[in-house]
Amino acid sequence: MPSMVLCPSCKRHVFPRETSCPFCGLAISAEPGAPPHALTPELSRAQRYLVGAAIAATVAVAGCNNQPARGPNDVQTEEELARERQKAIDESRERHPGGGPCVDNVCPPYGCVFPDEACDILRV
Amino acid sequence: MEDRPNDPLDPEKRRAVMQATRPRGLPLLPRAGQMASEARGKHLPLAREVRDIDLECRPIYAVWELTLACDLACRHCGSRAGASRPDELTTAEATDLVRQMAALGVREVALIGGEVYLHEGWTEVVREIRRAGMQSTLVTGGRGMTPERARLAKEAGVQSIAVSIDGTEPTHDRLRGLSGSYAAAVQALRNGREAGIPVAVNTQVNRLNLCELPHVFDLILDVSAHGWQVQLTVPVGRAADEPDVLLQPYDLLELFPLLASLKARADAARVKMLAGNNVGYYGPFEHLLRSYTTEKHADSCSAGRSTLGIESNGDVKGCPSLPTESWVGGNVRQASLRDIWERSSALRHMRDRTEEERWGYCRTCYYGEVCRGGCTWMATALFGKPGNNPYCHHRALEMQRLGKRERVMRVAPAEGLPFDRASWALVDEDLR
Ligand code: SF4
């Protein structure tokens, strides 16, 4: 599955093969590593957690839920990403010693929201 | 206090819909025999070979209708719950299925109904889920989630309870078909918390409650819920009986800015707000609404790829919401869960989809290769097959750009069985 980038002007997802945004016309740089308008894929804590938990527990799932290839507009290097992932795995292990609940980009079709990210802020 | 969002219903129409009686007379419930596994079509034989893709796809998330027995008879219930199925799994069969799920790689089991607590062995099933190392969550309408049951849930190991809240009290009670159901649902949230279980809220969005979503959010803050999942009401089961309640595709133009503003409030309040899989797709708010995914946008349907659905008689589907007739891959009394997951054509469907499956607008859509026509549940409910979904923000925006909009119109009613569908026509018309 091709990765998509976010147009910084109109906030629409755009395929990295585009040279300009098909929705607002903004020119999109295709230069790896130097994207004037690219979305920096900085992972939030929640995202790091999801990535980490996914990798920690589901190597086997990768072929089915492919993480997309890096887009040319992504500015993070593979090494940086690997470090982020490792950190997320470590954090996940700390918080869920038995193996964290992983949603791996799977949104519950309907039903429950698991308190994964919320587990350290809940005041139950 | 923010402005009340625009109501898709004018006041007169709203009054009429609020006061409408149930469209189907008694009996509300399908006859028991019609709900048996055997009565709902023969399951296709399993393939002989297991392919690599079948081994790569593992069910991460299982949604399990433990019983169809329910103490409510909601007017938008897709499974037309109320009476239990005549051939539901016993507690011993259910706990065996739990172990099969764990062996297959399931990591979270959400128990749904009907009402989970009306299955005699529900606490034992929860215990087994936890013993097998999986996460246990539970969904309830809340009518009978008493302090005692909440305590039993906690003792058994339930880790989160989601209660359905569908708007303000009058709207909720109208949709649930029972006055007092809103008060009971709110009390269920409080009972869950008092028992020490994190609570979440599920909301189905439709024309009656779209403008009441801010009210639901206020309640979420009031009861300190940790999560909120919103889904569109899908025209299956009883929801297909009341077309006036359903959103029209062009209502998404109103809904999405509202969801985005609520998402910002949810983030600030550290409430995990999830736009469900049928809240589609790829508009200018996608990155906000799906910020919890690694890609910040929707993926294609996960049924049979990472999602597993079980009906209470042991019928296995790729997603709990898909219509029984064409999407059950087999029954755990006849084959192992692993064999059904890996070798049934129904479960393999989403693994094997091709470009050819997309049709209508979705066929030529810019996002088609990633989205693949959105939620199979929604598309199948409308048109009997996946691959074309008008409930999509990108699509509504593109229509708007052309001075057009799409409207769905029911042309024949549903039969009256769990997860059945009516027939719908899609009308292209000028924007008014
Ligand atoms: S129009 Fe269809 S394929 Fe395109 S984004 Fe919407 S649901 Fe997906």
Ligand code: SF4
């Ligand atoms: S049918 Fe819809 S709800 Fe079910 S898994 Fe597919 S996208 Fe999700």
Ligand SMILES: [Zn+2]
């Ligand atoms: Zn743009």
